[in-house]
Amino acid sequence: MRVARLLAAGSALVMVASGCASEPSLKEAAAELQKDAQRLETNDVFKNPLKKLRILQHPDKDIRCDKDKFRRVLRATADYERINEPLDSHLGRAQALMENVLVQDFGYKLEYDFSQMDTDEGRFIQGAKKDLGITVTVYVAPEAPTWRLDAMTPCLPR
Numbered sequence: 409m410r411v412a413r414l415l416a417a418g419s420a421l422v423m424v425a426s427g428c429a430s431e432p433s434l435k436e437a438a439a440e441l442q443k444d445a446q447r448l449e450t451n452d453v454f455k456n457p458l459k460k461l462r463i464l465q466h467p468d469k470d471i472r473c474d475k476d477k478f479r480r481v482l483r484a485t486a487d488y489e490r491i492n493e494p495l496d497s498h499l500g501r502a503q504a505l506m507e508n509v510l511v512q513d514f515g516y517k518l519e520y521d522f523s524q525m526d527t528d529e530g531r532f533i534q535g536a537k538k539d540l541g542i543t544v545t546v547y548v549a550p551e552a553p554t555w556r557l558d559a560m561t562p563c564l565p566r
Contacts, residue, residue: 434470437540437561438480441467444542444559445482447514453505454486460553461486473563481560485553495528495550503531503548506555510535516544 445467448454454461463484470478488502510516516535533546541562546555 431562431564432540434478434480434561434564434566437542437564438467438470440537440540441480441482441542441559441561444514445484448482448484448557451509451513453509458489459486462553467559467561470566477563477565479561479563481558483559484555484557486555486557487552488554490554499528499531499548499550502554503533506533506546506548510544510546514544 445463448461449463453459461484463482465481465483467480467482469480471481473479488498488505490498507518510533511518516537518533518535521532521534528550530550531548533544533548535544536542541564542559543562544557544559546557548555
């Protein structure tokens with residue numbers, strides 16, 4: 409009997425706590441993604457013309473993703489010139505540089521997939537700003553452009 413009451417109280421507490429956690433607004437998440445686009449354009453790494461930064465899609469338009477819900481998307485590419493080095497070394501340096509930029513300059517928390525280490529086919533970097541629901545995926549390619557970045561807000565009501 410005592411266990412049943414504890415379980416019921418615990419379940420109620422979990423439901424109340426999860427109900428209190430509200431999702432961000434589209435306006436808040438979109439504003440942060442806009443800042444990420446500005447950070448990308450002004451970042452010391454990507455200001456270098458040799459990096460050939462191209463913003464393919466600015467996060468300035470709402471994209472319908474569900475009934476009465478929208479998201480914002482940022483897409484960009486940049487290149488990391490390969491010097492006379494093995495492909496694995498080039499990909500490793502490009503991956504490490506992008507991971508540092510995402511964490512230190514943009515505030516993303518990365519999710520590591522150790523199965524991608526030392527692959528010549530390319531690598532994926534995944535991260536998130538969990539408080540705003542923004543996710544980022546960067547494909548580190550063996551050919552130019554080296555970095556292919558996709559960041560987006562969650563599907564949210566306006």
